[in-house]
Amino acid sequence: MATVTELLLPVETDLEDLLKDLRVLIGAGHPILQAAAEHLFSAGGKRIRPGIVLLISKALTVDGNLSSRHRRLAEITEMIHTASLVHDDVVDEASTRRGVDTVHSRFDHKVAVLAGDFLFAQASWHLANLNNLDVVKLLSRVIMDLAEGEVKQGLYKYDATQTLDSYLEKSYFKTASLIANSSQAVGVLSDVSDYELSQLYNYGKQLGLAFQVVDDILDFTSSQKELGKPAANDMASGYLTAPALYALEENNRLSILIEREFSSNGDIEEALTIVRNSNAINRTRKLAEQFAKDSYESITWMKDSPYKKALLNLPEYVLGRLY
């Protein structure tokens, strides 16, 4: 089983350049934003989103050479992603993300608002200057979906009556839309056919959904140490994901615990046990497997290359995080 670093090896140098560019772009001329940029774009992050953009870009060329517009698109993708994380952490009052301090806990929420706005603004400026209206539309749709997802997520907090469809819609808005639309945007810049455009979109969409569903399983099955946050942290915060929603179909006791917002002692532990002892994790894993399979099958038409190989391995890598 390859690691993500191994998978992204064909674009490793490009990703390093990209991080360097982003640090300069964001930090220039402002000491506090510079510190925030160092913090956000330091080495060690997985950068899977710009990695996908770069891999698709290279897979669609004849010679594996990247144009400056393809590089810029990868940067824009990472800027939008990072901006939305920084603001989400303010809205969700998260103090750490994957074990690392968030901007608003390391600095304060004012710096986080400023840094996020600055990133969004840079993204929208560079986006306009790619000079392609279709790409502008695809990525502005992403910005809209991210905001919509954050709003929806707040709306469904502790709502035991929400459907699996509304959970998947939220997951699309918050995770899959960026990967789907930026994958399609690569195709627009590379002038591929309409069929291939829709397949690129589908590759990103299904991969993004698989990624989110696997993340939601890990929230229940991993330990605090592995997650960098307490187990079942999402559920405890009121964010109900696929495992909780499936478990609700089997066990009515769970909805009582959720509706009283886990306010009694031991509620969270009891809820965690209910989910773990149900068939929910199994069913959620099947869901992730279906998304990963659909993602894989969407790009079999690409001509063979190390980039295509990495892209085909990504869905399996996403599932592999479960084992």
Place this chain on the structure above:
Amino acid sequence: MATVTELLLPVETDLEDLLKDLRVLIGAGHPILQAAAEHLFSAGGKRIRPGIVLLISKALTVDGNLSSRHRRLAEITEMIHTASLVHDDVVDEASTRRGVDTVHSRFDHKVAVLAGDFLFAQASWHLANLNNLDVVKLLSRVIMDLAEGEVKQGLYKYDATQTLDSYLEKSYFKTASLIANSSQAVGVLSDVSDYELSQLYNYGKQLGLAFQVVDDILDFTSSQKELGKPAANDMASGYLTAPALYALEENNRLSILIEREFSSNGDIEEALTIVRNSNAINRTRKLAEQFAKDSYESITWMKDSPYKKALLNLPEYVLGRLY
């Protein structure tokens, strides 16, 4: 001397429709955003920015009829403006704006971040769907300038060595860019000549600068009751504007007070007296008059109409706030 309501009379119904649309657009489906939208887009605001867009739009038509794209542009202008205000208030920790509670003090800073992001996202989505790359570029430049201005403003806090040019640049970023670029964008949608495009830009730029400079004078000359905030509030917060910068040229004592951040008892009152007793207010007024004159002269080429008349009266109205 006309009031702003009288000046905007030729587009009064259009502005009412616009506010109704914005409340629906932002509030739909989310109770807290709906409350924030009601708060932000309630009657009583001056809506001078979309008013200018609508007046120019009508002045450039043959029959005074607005296209849906011109209306949408006016909405986008107000969305971007409102989003930046909501986030600025978080960054500046302002609890009131013109005497009214800010979103983050009425609700909390999390709602303010979410509402601002949602507005920016809606703006960028509707912008892309105007289907005109030039308009996208003009308005994404605005979003960039607003973020840059907010960053710069923080950077120059309590900096008595900053130049008048850096103050004017900041004022352009934070106030004039939106009016200048949206005025030009109307011209793009209305297909006017390159000369007229640059004149529309200049009209908005000079008007925006006049507006900001007058605001900065009022901060020193008005009472707390008139301002809805304490007099010399900007200076006390470390934001040095034209009157303070001119006064610094005359009186070295002021720089001592600024550099110790008005930390001793009576510092603010002493600084206020220095500025008021200097020639600074007078010089700043002359600056505003020049901007207003330049603005007026930029649109004399328009054919006569009630809309042109209102646009020509706006620079004078801006100066009139001083008397």
